[in-house]
Amino acid sequence: MLITREMDYAVRIVRALKDGTKVSATEVARKEHLPQAITYKVLNSLLKSKLIGSMRGVNGGYYLKCDLSKTTLYDICSALGEDMSITECVRDGYDCINNRCGECILNKEFNRIQSSLNRELQKTTLDKLL
Known part of the structure; x- marks a missing residue:
């Protein structure tokens, strides 16, 4: 996983909506x-995930529905459908020829790093960033 442009934009969009007004x-x-x-x-991805809402009409626009103190970077990744794997060998169901016996040192280390990254994304709430 990279921090994609869309993920960066999603956080910036949430920042634009954090004041509670429709934009x-x-x-x-x-x-x-x-x-x-x-x-x-x-915006459409964030709408589908229900992190934001929208209202049509003259006084319409997009607005924040999530609590920034409870919404994490992991939630943003998930809302965008991002693949959060650092490498394909840590994906569920991936059949690595080098890890068929479960003894691949690289796989174990990549899984440790992946777990650490997931924990960090899950504990970083948007209120800390915005």
């Missing part, structure tokens, strides 16, 4: 200096 996608993109097309894509 248009155009305003979010302008405020955070994001390309508008990707802003819409990320």
